[in-house]
Amino acid sequence: MSRSVKEITQTDGLVTMYCCGPTVYRDAHVGNLRTFLLADLIARTIALTGLEVQLIQNITDVGHMADDFQEDGAEGDKMLAESKRTNIDPFEIARRYEERFHQDLARLNVIPADLYPKASENMTEMIAAIEELIANKSAYVGSDGSVYFDAASCASYGAISGNKLDSLKPGHRYEYVDEGGKRFHADWALWKVAGGRTQMIWDSPWGPGFPGWHIECSVMSINLLQAHANVHIGGIDLRFPHHENERAQSNALTKQETVDTWVHGEHLLFEGRKMSKSAGNVVLLQDVIDRGLDPLSLRFSLLENRYRSQMDLSWASLEAAHATLRRWRTAMTEWGNGDDVKFDQEVIYALTNDLDTPRAMQRLRTVEKDSTLGALDKRAIFLFADQVLGLDLARPAIQKALPAEIAALLAERAQARADKNWPTSDLLRAQLEEAGLEISDGPTGQSWSWK
RNA sequence: GGUCGGAUGGCCGAGAGGCGAGGCAAGGGACUGCAAAUCCCUCUACACGGGUUCAAAUCCCGUUCCGACCUCCA
Structure with a gap:
């Protein structure tokens, strides 16, 4: 476990990957999409090097936030809050946003994962895992009847985030609210008793309730990837506590280091600020399309920054991306036709060097201007890179009939x-x-x- | 308070000891009836103060400022 760049592992030519997916109570904004794109880029790069990829991305359709902490106004469970607001059944909301999530991915040219398991459809497996963790002495039933994971039972807790258990004192950032049921402040809920809740609850050995936030990813990744993932992807904010807790749970269940490499994508800002409802700067892919821009200009813009640096997106950069995309597609048709692909050492070097997509893009600009290269070679190099970049560079600039x-x-x-x-x-x-x-x-x- | 990043031209951004990446914007030119698009050309930089070195944007020390994470989040 280190926080440095390392080689991706594989087993007999297969790389297994898991990417934390969306909580489907609202549309994914362009920042969420950056993380999902990261999984696509890694998968495509690995595939380009000749390995096979198996990618799982979960759909969180079970709220997991219920009064875990209190901020002013204490939102409850996000799914249930949205359900109450719109007076629509929570599962229906989940299905609706799940559909839109898939639509956004398709518009961004993200190759679909092999499976999109849903939390709600893995309840039996989650309950079984929690029982096993209790039997393992990694978890206990708290005084309030909920089940908690014993953080101290994981000797290497903190390996991903660098947070030491004893320095995780409560209350640095928020008013600490004692939940009463757990023994130690760093423990977290695996199963929460229903309390006053009547919707989205399931029967369990601990009574009706619902699973905690972290257990779904542990259970689905273990069950669907044979207890071991080469790569696990998520946004930087998931590094702690989500991935830290997930690792503790998964390792306690599989008795091994379950994930070889954790990859975290940095956040996307929009015009200098973190996207948030209160700042009013949440941008959806649909907003990009509504401005007359190709949705792939978002993909283009995101590719121009390294995944692990914070990036500031703006309408100016999206418009610039749109213009270059058009220019490249026009150039591609001028250069010729056909599907010939020419292996390019510099493109592959950039991509396999910690996914240096900006450098790969730079290489294409150089190829575009290189007068020593023939037109067909240029086209073939662009097509080679496009296998990972996914910008539909071969798409003809003119695609509609003239009314x-x-x-x-x-x-x-x-x-x-x-x-x-x-x-x-x-x-x-x-x-x-x-x-x-x-x-x-x-x-x-x-x-x-x-x- | 703890941990980790960062500061590069009007703006966005690579680079990690020696040749000023690139893009956007701007200015000039070609093309055009005039434009738009495109193409060509031009311009400009490494937060501050010390140090190491033949040579520092890059390494070291210090300073200032910014950001992320520290039990909602991609």
């Missing part, structure tokens, strides 16, 4: 130009641009393309 009324306007404008009727010509150009065309006048007359 008849637009064609008529074009003809009208060609006539106006022939007549040197500039005011009419300019008016028509404005109309055509409004309709999404881009008009250019050159020595051979008027030409157009889709914006």
Whole structure:
């Protein structure tokens, strides 16, 4: 366990990966998507080096926040709060946002995981795991009837985050609220008794209740990946406590180091600030699309920063990405056609060197300008890189048929130009641009393309 | 208070002892009836103070400022 760059492990040519997925009570914003993209980039890079990848990403459709801590106003469980607000069944909310999550991933060209297990469908397995942890003496039933994990039972607790158990004194950041039921402040709930709750609760040996926040990932990753994952991915904020606790649970269950490499993606800021409802700067992929930008310009922008550095996204950078994407696609069609792929040492070096996507992007800009390379070679190198970058670089810039009324306007404008009727010509150009065309006048007359 | 990062041109961002990455914006030019798009050209930098070295944006010491995590979160 170290916090440095190391080689990804494999077993007989197979790399198993687990990525902490969304809690489906709202839309994923572009920051969430950055983390999901990270899993895709790692999976694609590993695949490009000739290894097989198995990727699992969970869907959290069981609220896990219930009064674990109190901040002013003490939100309860997020799923239930949203359910109460909208008066819709919590499971229906979950299904709705799950669908939108998959849609966002598809629009970002994220290759789907092999499985998207749901917390709600693994209840039996979670309960069995909790029973095993109690039998192991890693967990206990607290005085309030809930089940808690005994943090001190994990000798190496803190290996991921660097947090030492005895320095984890309560109350540095929040008012500490004594939950009463647990023996030690660093312990955490595996199963919470229902209390006054009536929705989203399940029967268990400890009475009706619901699972704690961390146990679902332990259980699903162990069960679906044969008790061992080569790579486990999540956002930086999950490093502590989620992954730390998950590791303690998983290792207690499998009696081994369950995960070889923990990868954490840094946060995305938007125009200098952390995205939050209160700051009013939450940006969804749909917002990017609504601005007339290709959703892959988000992917492009994210690729221009290293995954483990904090990144500031802005409309200016998305617009720049959109423009370059268009230029590259246009260049690709000019360079030729076909699917030939040319292995490029620099691209592969950048990607396998701790996923240096900015350098891979830089390489493409260099290739684009390199006059010693032939057009077909350029295209083939771009296609090679695109296997990981996933920017649909081979997609032709023009993809829609021209509607008849637009064609008529074009003809009208060609006539106006022939007549040197500039005011009419300019008016028509404005109309055509409004309709999404881009008009250019050159020595051979008027030409157009889709914006 | 603890732990870990960071400070590079108008802006975003790589680089980690010696050749000023790149992008955006800006200015100039080509093209155009005029534009847009595109192409060509131009411009500019390493937070501060010491030190090490033939040579420091890069290494060391100190200072200032910013951020992340420290039981909601991607």
